[in-house]
Amino acid sequence: MKKRVLSVIALLLSLAMFVVGCSSGSKSEESAEKAESAGDKSGAITVAYKAAPPNLDSDQSTDWTVTAVMNHVYEGLYEFNASSEAVPHLAKSCDIENDGKTYVFHLREGVLFHDGSEMKAEDVKASFDRWFAVNEMGISVSEYVDSVDVVDDYTVSVKLNSVYAPFLNVIASPTSNQKMVVRPASLIEKYGNDVLEEHIGTGPYKFDSWVPDASVKLVKFDDYVPVEGEASGFAGKRVAYANEINIQFVTDESVRISGLETGEFMFAEEISQDKYSQVESSENTVPQIMDSDVEGMLTFNCGAAPFDDLNARKAVAIGLDLEELATAQIGDENFWSLDGCLFDKSTVWYDEKAGEGVYAKNDLELAKEYLAKSDYNGEPVVIVQGKDDNVESQGAEDLRSQLEKIGFNVEVELYDRATVMEKRSQKEGWAIHLAYFSVWNADPQVWSAWVGTNGWITNWDDENSKKMDEIFAKMLVELDQDARYKLVQDWYNTFWEYVPYVKTIDYSRMNATNAKLQGYANYCQPFFWNTWVEE
Structure with a gap:
């Protein structure tokens, strides 16, 4: 099954x-x-x-x-x-x-x-x-x-x-x-x-x-x-x-x-x-x-240090200045916006409270406190991105600057697309990848392939990833729309509690x-x- x-x-x-x-x-x-x-x-x-x-x-x-x-x-x-x-x-x-x-x-x-x-x-x-x-x-x-x-x-x-x-x-x-x-x-x-x-x-x-x-x-x-x-x-x-x-x-x-x-x-x-x-x-x-054509995702390698530690992931999520990142990646404000929900506000799955208290908090001092509570010992945080994609490369350089302010030691590695895909598929050798997902999905169930246990490239496999799996298992068999929406809200809350990713921005073509x-x-x-x- x-x-x-x-x-x-x-x-x-x-x-x-x-x-x-x-x-x-x-x-x-x-x-x-x-x-x-x-x-x-x-x-x-x-x-x-x-x-x-x-x-x-x-x-x-x-x-x-x-x-x-x-x-x-x-x-x-x-x-x-x-x-x-x-x-x-x-x-x-x-x-x-x-x-x-x-x-x-x-x-x-x-x-x-x-x-x-x-x-x-x-x-x-x-x-x-x-x-x-x-x-x-x-x-x-x-x-x-x-x-x-x-x-x-x-x-x-x-x-x-x-x-x-x-x-x-x-x-x-x-x-x-x-x-x-x-x-x-x-x-x-x-x-x-x-x-x-x-x-x-x-x-x-x-x-x-x-x-x-x-x-x-x-x-x-x-x-x-x-x-x-x-x-x-x-x-x-x-x-x-x-x-x-x-x-x-x-x-x-x-x-x-x-x-x-x-x-x-x-x-x-x-x-x-x-x-x-x-x-x-x-x-x-x-x-x-x-509107909200694509959403940016900062993807962690949750299977290796330092981001196998939840406190290190929270340090990034809480410390980021997303407006600065959006300006570096996209520029023109006509083409980007900030919203912590993983579904567009036009949809039946939208929750305006998604990410509340975490998304776009931009609290550098609190981020430093989370990093201090983690097991991070100064090892390089390797950001892997495409060298021929300005959105990726410019985002990586801005992200380097922001993470260094929090207290991370950061290296940016830029490659051709094939090499990026090969590097990020590994369990070691990288820590962060800025990814881009279509906002348009037929059903919230799609996300179980991204944020469940070992979802996509996250290498996330611990007791918290199992909690995410349990939500999606319930969602798969729940036919009542109101009950299913509550499960989707549970998923949003769990996503922002354990941050296997950080949603960054919504942007448009x-x-x-x-x-x-x-x-x-x-x-x-x-x-x-x-x-x-x-x-």
Whole structure:
């Protein structure tokens, strides 16, 4: 049981490290009002992504671009709203029975695929079966599954062999290579477990064409049947205003920016922060900063001196000036903020009291007291970082200065990425690594791979790490949201009590839009339903 739990969580961890973060809110009400008052909204939308996908099969690739493109074509039984809640989408409801081991999905009637056929239970079963067979997340979840059964045309039952509380969150997850999307059984029968070369979904846009390494063209699905309800994140009503969405893959940032300025592109992905003033000052372009996109983590090697000693870890946690560190790493205050919670304030998992009394305390004298109580004897504290990453290298130098003020003897070692990964994987030879995690996670359970016993690179294995394991074991089987939230609060408190990491800062990446693009929701991954070009 423990082995298979760890396999699922490890997969969640590996995928979450590559997904872009979510914005903290929804612009749905404002967008809806603008849409009602706008004129013709049917013009084409051309956008520029920074990299091309290897294929367009979201079950066969962890590349985020695949998901960002095909979210327009495929939909899930459940989708995440802006508060990180999984809510019904292609399903109208789900009954959880048999003490949490049976999920009965009731499907919306009249939902059409792009080939004109109606979505029914056989399609959902086939989609689940393929997901369990070829999707990396689905393969791991399949260990918990006994069967997927068609009850009638609009009812599907998924029977588990044990309780798995994150189930709805996982099948709704916008993280690359996680969401279970619904495809026609006929399409799945044709391709089986091979990479799909045709794409038939239920979404507001149909797949039209793909030129590898160059572009994807999507066209409006005139017979789309939207779910009712206000748009929020990926959930709620989706409207295809534009007749076409043309997605160009443009690796050169300067070309993405110039195309945005001239109006060739309505959206440009990932613009560097030093271009903020250029984008913000132009009347033709609008910066889209993704709130709390990434969170910085100071990672301790808890398996070796000096940070196998809790007092030494607390000395660092309490003594750091995080504003100084943020300024050294990021600079512009538009792109960073401080918050002790491990989930964004927009989510149902947020706790404003997380880290209280420890996070951003910046008490140098108290830090020195903790260090004096520890067994630290002056051995070098080795910080291992990437030499080609300014955020890492500049952070390491500032951290050296701050730790020396507390009383540590510090050495900074900068390497290429491969060497950094090799060094930090060892049980000795390093003490601290500044890491960066995506804020966006499908479920708090993901964190058990990071902060439990021997989580990620921490080498943390003592009676306190076992306490963390116990919390996650309870979280895995707790279905009640209120009770689960209390367990999450226990996890936050335990995290800050034993500090296997120190969360440092929240910081953000930037996309940009042309000023003519209206209705754009600055959410996890870019999408262009509910958007239009205002001439």
